Amino acid sequence: MGPDGADTERPNDEPARKPRDRRVRPFADWRVVQERANLLRELRHFFDSSRFVEIETPLLSHNTVVDRHLDPLAVTLYPNPTSPHEGPTLWLQTSPEFAMKRALCHYSRSIYQITRGFRAGESGRLHNPEFTILEWYQTPATYDDGMELVERLVDSLLDRPPTQRIRYADAFDEHLGIDPHRATIAQLKACAAATGYEAPDFDADQNGWLDWLLSECIQPHLGCGPPVILCDYPASQAALAKISPGPPPVAERFELYVDGIELANGYHELDDPVQLLDRAAAENKLRAIDGKFTLPETSWLADAMADGLPPSAGVALGVDRLLMVRLGLNSIDDVLTFPISRA
Amino acid sequence: MTTFKTNDFRKGLKVQIDGEPYLMVAMNFVKPGKGNAFYKCRLKNLIRNTVIDRTYKGGDSLEGADVEEIDCQYLYRQADAFVFMDAATFEQYELTADQVDENWKYLKDGISCSMVLFNEQPITLTPPNHVELKVEYCEPGAKGDTATNVTKLAKVETGAEFVVPSFINIGDVIKIDSRTGDYVERVRS
Numbered sequence: 001m002g003p004d005g006a007d008t009e010r011p012n013d014e015p016a017r018k019p020r021d022r023r024v025r026p027f028a029d030w031r032v033v034q035e036r037a038n039l040l041r042e043l044r045h046f047f048d049s050s051r052f053v054e055i056e057t058p059l060l061s062h063n064t065v066v067d068r069h070l071d072p073l074a075v076t077l078y079p080n081p082t083s084p085h086e087g088p089t090l091w092l093q094t095s096p097e098f099a100m101k102r103a104l105c106h107y108s109r110s111i112y113q114i115t116r117g118f119r120a121g122e123s124g125r126l127h128n129p130e131f132t133i134l135e136w137y138q139t140p141a142t143y144d145d146g147m148e149l150v151e152r153l154v155d156s157l158l159d160r161p162p163t164q165r166i167r168y169a170d171a172f173d174e175h176l177g178i179d180p181h182r183a184t185i186a187q188l189k190a191c192a193a194a195t196g197y198e199a200p201d202f203d204a205d206q207n208g209w210l211d212w213l214l215s216e217c218i219q220p221h222l223g224c225g226p227p228v229i230l231c232d233y234p235a236s237q238a239a240l241a242k243i244s245p246g247p248p249p250v251a252e253r254f255e256l257y258v259d260g261i262e263l264a265n266g267y268h269e270l271d272d273p274v275q276l277l278d279r280a281a282a283e284n285k286l287r288a289i290d291g292k293f294t295l296p297e298t299s300w301l302a303d304a305m306a307d308g309l310p311p312s313a314g315v316a317l318g319v320d321r322l323l324m325v326r327l328g329l330n331s332i333d334d335v336l337t338f339p340i341s342r343a
Numbered sequence: 344m345t346t347f348k349t350n351d352f353r354k355g356l357k358v359q360i361d362g363e364p365y366l367m368v369a370m371n372f373v374k375p376g377k378g379n380a381f382y383k384c385r386l387k388n389l390i391r392n393t394v395i396d397r398t399y400k401g402g403d404s405l406e407g408a409d410v411e412e413i414d415c416q417y418l419y420r421q422a423d424a425f426v427f428m429d430a431a432t433f434e435q436y437e438l439t440a441d442q443v444d445e446n447w448k449y450l451k452d453g454i455s456c457s458m459v460l461f462n463e464q465p466i467t468l469t470p471p472n473h474v475e476l477k478v479e480y481c482e483p484g485a486k487g488d489t490a491t492n493v494t495k496l497a498k499v500e501t502g503a504e505f506v507v508p509s510f511i512n513i514g515d516v517i518k519i520d521s522r523t524g525d526y527v528e529r530v531r532s
Contacts, residue, residue: 069378069401121350121380121401124372202400204379211378212398219375239377255376265376290402316376 026337032327036335039157039323040114043134046156047112050149052136055111057099059118063299064091065098066280067239068287071120072295073129091295092118095316096135097240098301101269104137104312105304112136114319125331126261129340132319139312143242143252143268146313147229150256150264154227158258158326161226168233168250175218180210181234181248188213207236222257230255240276241267256317258325266315273305345407349382349399357389357408360397364389364408364461374401389459390466411460417450425450427458427465436465448503449474449521470521475530476500477516484510 028036044054064072072094078087093099095117103111117133138149151163172180178191188209197216204212222228231254235243238251252268270276277297284294323335333339347356356367369385380401387394389410399405415427415436424437425447436458440447442465446456449470459467481497493509497517505519507526518527 067377069374069380122372122374124374127372127374202398202403204400208379208400211375212381212400214378215373215375215381216398237377262376318376 023342025342027333027339027342028335028337032323032329032335033337035327036323039319039326042157043114043319046153047136050110050152052110052112052138055100055103055113056115057096057103057113059093059116060090061093061099062088062090062296063098063301064295065094065240066283066287066295066297067094068283068290068292070094071292073118073120094119095133097314097316098299100135100137101309101314102301102304104139105307105309108139108310110136110138117316123340126321128320128332128336130343131332134317134319134322135315137269137312137314139310141268141311141313143313146266146268146315147231147254149313150229150254150266150315154256154258157322158227160258163227163229163256165229165231165254166222168230171218171222171230172213175221176213178213180213181250185209207234210234210237219257219262220260223259223261227256227258230257238270238279239267240270240279242270261321261325262318263321263325264315264317266313269309269312269314271305271309271311273302276302276305344409346404347407348404349380349401352382352384352399352405357410358386358405359408360386360395360405363391364410364466365395366410368394389461409462411463413458413460415456415458417452417454417456419452420450425468427456427468430455436460438465438468442466443468445524446470446521448501448505448524449476449519451476451501472521473518473527474521475516475518476503476505478507478511478513480513481507481511484512 047054060075073092075090075092076085076087077090078084080086096113096115100111100113112134114132114134116130118130120129122129138145147165154160154163169180172178176191176195178187183191185206188206192209192213195217222230232250233253235249235251238253241251241253243249243251254266255262256264280297284297287294320332320335324332327335329335347358352367352370354367354370358365358367365386365388367384368387371383372380373383374380382399384397384399385394386397414430416430418426418428418435420426423440425440425443427436427438428434429436443450446468454470454474456471457469458465476499478497478499482495494506495509496504497507497511498504505517505524505526507517511517511529512532515532516530518530519525520527
């Protein structure tokens, strides 16, 4: 009854509603949501039954990986809500690498984690600034053990022929006829111009051209038949992998490609804290040249490594991309409930 | 002028390359997990309508293009120049015969067109999709002939000739699709 005692009449037809913003709804189909749940279960089963222990580390940390091309998001941990921009800066992790390795130094056990990573400015068909990352550290383990575990994982998750290992140099030789470890910038640039692809007209350093050639001319072919582990990266792209002396010296680093998509990146882990600090300083210098803010060079990881990192192999895998590949979907948005545009 | 860094690159952005305006019609972000980010762009030249592909690396930038679309009215032709007036500001703009290209065929007095300005200079002109034009001369139509498969040429008020059905007569107003130059219908006889 209405306030005046009369029946408040409701019209039979629905009141005219504002058309709903399509961003309100999730992007992924329900089938994909179920498939993600299945995949997460299978991943946990694989590692649990391989005698790994699932571990949790903070998303928000005082330290972060120092990489020229990885931009972590800064968060102000303000003590006082009246000045939310004042307080210590913490970093949303681009991967759980630093904290997991500190745990590894202390516990010396094989550990894995399925968590979120954050990378500013990464948005596209294969990128979302927030993504699900599976990261594991196997110990004791050699370079070879690291790749072998990836092969076993791929075998258990994807219905594909056995994974092939291809050396970085061999891939460049096969697709471009160039030696990536010895070619000069001028030779790499000429190689790019001769590819027939829309070659970029920018100036880049050695690694810039190698990255372009790999992404444009090689990667699209990798893993289109059997999955491919690309290994023995240039020493200048070692990130936090050990370097084997050579010649030529190569990084004990590998990546997994399926259907031309990069799914995982692994290292035979660098265990020398001095080198860790040197590499962080070098990356920061490059960040400064690029006009980017620099990141903290010293870290609790360096301190922990001074007490000893056990011989180990570590791998990070993009779970969203793995799901894309499993379901044959074309874009990372297809496997996310709320991609960044709807987040 | 605005400068767009690679992080700003997205579909729909208007940028300048070698002094010409381009519309970013597609943008693809490519980046190895560890390594340089690349931005693969498909760009349409707004003057010539050609499409190019360019790749930029993270940190590169492009100048924004001051591109504006206005509604304007055709005023008159003066030798090699076609004179238009901005319907909102009454500012006058001249386009050369080259710039107007085939569109001269639809430029009857007072017709409203859309014009794209780059750095406040006109670069392209688009007449309405359908333009009504009065027939000034054609061979007389056969009486009672309403078939549309028998055609002839008709000269309209702008001086252009179009292929029309044989029943069209002098003084008729016909509708022409300006995108194709095809006859659509007779509006009035």
